[in-house]
Amino acid sequence: QSVLTQPPSASGTPGQRVTISCSGSSSNIGSNYVYWYQQLPGTAPKLLIYRNNQRPSGVPDRFSGSKSGTSASLAISGLRSEDEADYYCAAWEDSLSGWVFGGGTKLTVL
Amino acid sequence: QVQLQESGPGLVKPSQTLSLTCTVSGGSISSSSYYWSWIRQPAGKGLEWIGRIYTSGSTNYNPSLKSRVTISVDTSKNQFSLKLSSVTAADTAVYYCARDPASGNPGLDYWGQGTLVTVSS
Numbered sequence: 001q002s003v004l005t006q007p008p009s010a011s012g013t014p015g016q017r018v019t020i021s022c023s024g025s026s027s028n029i030g031s032n033y034v035y036w037y038q039q040l041p042g043t044a045p046k047l048l049i050y051r052n053n054q055r056p057s058g059v060p061d062r063f064s065g066s067k068s069g070t071s072a073s074l075a076i077s078g079l080r081s082e083d084e085a086d087y088y089c090a091a092w093e094d095s096l097s098g099w100v101f102g103g104g105t106k107l108t109v110l
Numbered sequence: 111q112v113q114l115q116e117s118g119p120g121l122v123k124p125s126q127t128l129s130l131t132c133t134v135s136g137g138s139i140s141s142s143s144y145y146w147s148w149i150r151q152p153a154g155k156g157l158e159w160i161g162r163i164y165t166s167g168s169t170n171y172n173p174s175l176k177s178r179v180t181i182s183v184d185t186s187k188n189q190f191s192l193k194l195s196s197v198t199a200a201d202t203a204v205y206y207c208a209r210d211p212a213s214g215n216p217g218l219d220y221w222g223q224g225t226l227v228t229v230s231s
Contacts, residue, residue, distance in 0.1 A: 035218070044206055044221040045157065045206070046221070047216075047218060047219050051217075056216075096173055098161070098162075098170055098173075099147070101158070104157070
C-alpha cells in the first residue's frame with residue numbers, strides 16, 4: 001500500500017466542483033510540500049500543483065491545492081470532460097529521503 | 111523546452127538485470143540545479159519512486175529497492191541510467207524518468223513518455 005492515502009475514485013458532472021483528499025504523516029506532508037500530478041489515459045504524469053498550491057504555467061486556475069497539517073486536497077472547479085484522469089499526490093518523505101506517492105484517484109466525469 | 115526520453119529493452123528475463131537510459135534534450139544534464147529521477151508504474155497501479163541522482167553523482171534510492179538499484183549519469187551523452195538487478199515479474203512496469211530540480215521545490219517538473227518493461231522468460 002502507498003505511504004500517502006487517497007480515495008480510489010471520485011466523480012462529478014460537468015461544471016461541478018470536486019475535491020480529492022490526500023492523507024499522510026508528520027514525516028511527509030506534515031513537514032514538506034505537497035504536489036499533485038495528473039495522468040491522462042495512456043500518458044505520463046504531468047505536474048499539476050507544486051508547493052501545496054502553486055500552478056505551473058499553463059495549468060488552468062480551475063485547479064487548486066491546499067494543505068493543512070498532515071493532509072492535503074486538490075480541488076477542481078468547473079469540471080470538464082477532459083479532466084477525466086488519474087490524480088496522484090506526492091511529498092518528500094524525510095524518513096526515506098525520497099519521494100512518496102498516493103495510490104491515485106480515478107476521476108470520472110459523468 | 112526540456113525533453114526526456116527513456117530507452118532500453120522491453121523484455122527482460124527473470125533474474126537478469128534491467129537496464130534503461132534516459133536521454134535529456136533541451137538542457138544540460140550537468141547543470142548543478144537538478145536531480146534526475148526514475149519512477150515506475152505497474153499496469154493499473156500507482157507510481158513508485160525508484161531513486162535519483164545528482165550531477166555530482168550522489169544518489170538517493172528507495173529503501174525497498176536499494177539493494178538491487180544503481181543509477182548513474184553520463185554527462186558526455188547527456189544521459190542518466192537505471193540498472194535493476196535480479197528482476198522478477200513484480201518488476202514489470204512502465205518506467206519513467208523525470209527531472210527533479212534541486213532548488214525552489216517545484217517537484218518532478220518534466221517527465222519522459224515512459225517505457226514498458228516486461229519481465230518474462
